[in-house]
Amino acid sequence: MDANQRKAMKGIIKTTLKNLEENGFETAFVNDRNELLTLIKTLIPENASTASGGSETLLETGILEYLKTKTNYTEDSRKAFVSEHYLASANALTIHGEIYEVDARGNRVAAMLYGPDKVIIVAGINKLVLDLREAVERVKTKAAPPNCIRLEKDTPCTKTGICVSPYFDNRHLCALGCQSDGRICSNTVIFSRQMVKKRITVIIVGEEYGY
Numbered sequence: 644m645d646a647n648q649r650k651a652m653k654g655i656i657k658t659t660l661k662n663l664e665e666n667g668f669e670t671a672f673v674n675d676r677n678e679l680l681t682l683i684k685t686l687i688p689e690n691a692s693t694a695s696g697g698s699e700t701l702l703e704t705g706i707l708e709y710l711k712t713k714t715n716y717t718e719d720s721r722k723a724f725v726s727e728h729y730l731a732s733a734n735a736l737t738i739h740g741e742i743y744e745v746d747a748r749g750n751r752v753a754a755m756l757y758g759p760d761k762v763i764i765v766a767g768i769n770k771l772v773l774d775l776r777e778a779v780e781r782v783k784t785k786a787a788p789p790n791c792i793r794l795e796k797d798t799p800c801t802k803t804g805i806c807v808s809p810y811f812d813n814r815h816l817c818a819l820g821c822q823s824d825g826r827i828c829s830n831t832v833i834f835s836r837q838m839v840k841k842r843i844t845v846i847i848v849g850e851e852y853g854y
Contacts, residue, residue: 655738655771656847662740667837669844676704679765679848686763686844687728689713694723696731696751699793700765700853706730720750724758731755732853733766733845734786735778742834742845743778745787747827755843756832762843767852775833783808783820786854787828796825 644652660670673679683706687693693714701707710716710730723729731751735743742764746752755762772778783806791801799807799821806828808819820828837843 652768652771652849656768656849659736659738659740659771660845660847662738663736663742663845664740666740666835667840668740668742668834669841671844671846672849673846674849676848676850679704679846680706680709682846683709683763686761687714690715692717692725692727694718694720694726694729694754694759696729696746696754698730698732698765698853699790700732700767701730703852704765704848706765720754723750723754726759728761728763729754729759730763730765733764733770735772735781736766736770736845736847737772737774737778739774740835741775741778743772743775743782744832744834745782745828746830746832749830752830752832755834760842764843764845765848765852766845767848767850769851770853771847782828789854791825791827794825794827796823796827798823798825798827 656672660672663670671682673682691714693710693716695701695710733742734745744752772781787806788800788804791798807821820826
């Protein structure tokens with residue numbers, strides 16, 4: 644990314660953070676992984692009860708290691724609902740301040756919606772998109788295929804590298820897809836506003852992480 648691209652990205656980040664805040668979300672921006680870990684350690688004290696959804700971003704940034712070694716971390720998806728802190732990433736963040744999430748079983752989005760006292764969403768700049776249509780396309784073309792490969796799912800996208808229906812009309816934004824038993828694009832949630840103030844914090848990292 645050259646200087647002009649970085650300057651343009653700063654504008655997108657600023658607008659996204661502003662709109663997220665207007666929609667009731669707490670926000671933060673950090674430049675890199677080191678700043679991110681420093682912030683996470685201030686938000687989540689050692690020995691706090693924590694849980695997380697499946698996330699390459701949390702793994703790549705070192706957050707998952709911190710949770711597992713320094714906090715009272717549970718991998719039980721049911722116990723996650725009573726944790727003090729729940730962490731996850733986003734499939735996409737729109738410039739309008741929306742959080743787009745797609746899940747397989749639904750345990751990740753369920754905990755984000757209700758239960759844990761605090762939810763922290765960490766997203767690299769590669770997750771920023773213009774609108775919900777672009778968010779859907781991002782999952783179908785960039786996120787779902789490598790995730791299905793990672794999870795060893797027998798889906799068409801693991802063989803072709805792209806969803807069988809990457810494009811769609813406005814009446815079928817999220818429903819179109821494969822009929823495979825291993826399909827992970829089964830539950831879609833759009834966080835457009837947060838009623839419980841200060842419950843959900845969105846952290847944007849000025850680097851690319853996750854799918």
